Amino acid sequence: MGRMKAPPRLQALVEEGLIDTVVRQLMSGKEAMVYVVRCGDDTRCAKVYKDATERSFRQAVDYTENRKVKNTRQARAMAKGTRFGRQATEAAWQSAEVDALYRLAAAGVRVPKPHNFHDGVLLMELVVDANGDAAPRLNDVEFTPEQARTHHATLLTQVVRMLCAGVVHGDLSEFNILLAADGPVVIDLPQAVDAAGNNHAQRMLLRDVDNLRIFFGRFAPELLSTEHGHEIWDLYERGVLSPGVTLTGLFVRKSGAVDLGSVMREIDDALAEDAARKLRMQ
Ligand SMILES: Nc1ncnc2c1ncn2[C@@H]1O[C@H](COP(=O)(O)OP(=O)(O)OP(=O)(O)O)[C@@H](O)[C@H]1O
Ligand SMILES: [Mg+2]
Secondary structure: OOOEOOOHHHHHHHHOOOOOEEEEEEEEOOOEEEEEEEEOOEEEEEEEEOOHHHOOOOOOOOOOOOOOOOOHHHHHHHHHOOHHHHHHHHHHHHHHHHHHHHHHHHOOOOOOOEEEEEOOEEEEEOOEOOOOOEOOEHHHOOOOHHHHHHHHHHHHHHHHHHHHOOEEOOOOOOOOEEEEOOEEEEOOOOOOEEOOOOOOHHHHHHHHHHHHHHHHHOOOHHHHHOOHHHHHHHHHHOOOOOOOOOOOOOOOOOOOOOOHHHHHHHHHHHHHHHHHHHHHHO
């Protein structure tokens, strides 16, 4: 296997002995650079987070709501955007992904196994295909209707397990799911939110499930008319969601009662998103 000169951000991990060699760069995403590395006999994946200034804006609107911070000085600094505040926001953002990975792995969700988090670098399992090569994203794969139905069902089971563990992914789509030899693996979790404590959790869950519906609906059009998102959230709210639940894809709306609070939240969300979009375009 080849090797490359370790990029500066990985040098510290090489010196600490956490990484032996850097094999190659896998991807450069919006939020991170991803490398294939060797650690002893294992091949792993190193995700190096970019600085906040180089990242997209997706965490700005709703993801940071209710994120736990250690103390109020930190919370105030984060709100004011001082340098200390930015560092704290940064650390919270990065450790959110590590926390989510441990929590979800423990809940039986198929995510990359985390190995270490050091100096802004997450070392985790390299998800591989049947040949042992880095696994493709769903977006890069074609499916038969049968395969689409199977993967869609598998991923809904994963979404339910995540929600049972109190987590909503928040950016689930064909770009953040890899197709491993043994099936789909969910990745990219720094924006994951606490389902119970975040006002946007419902909207984010519905969006996650909708992304799956639309993607797999391209290959199996009958999926397009399913309503698993509403069904799952309804079960969750009523406290009867469990990992082994049987889903139907049907959802009967209660007629009459309008939840004014949630309508107002939808409006607020739309306004906040629009404001963030305008900021990005400046
Ligand atoms: N554990 C892993 N195993 C194999 N490949 C991975 C792993 N983690 C990430 N990758 C690859 O690196 C890419 C970027 O990772 P990730 O989505 O976590 O970062 P990101 O910066 O948020 O990227 P993007 O902005 O493209 O969503 C993934 O699409 C995938 O191809
Ligand atoms: Mg991604």
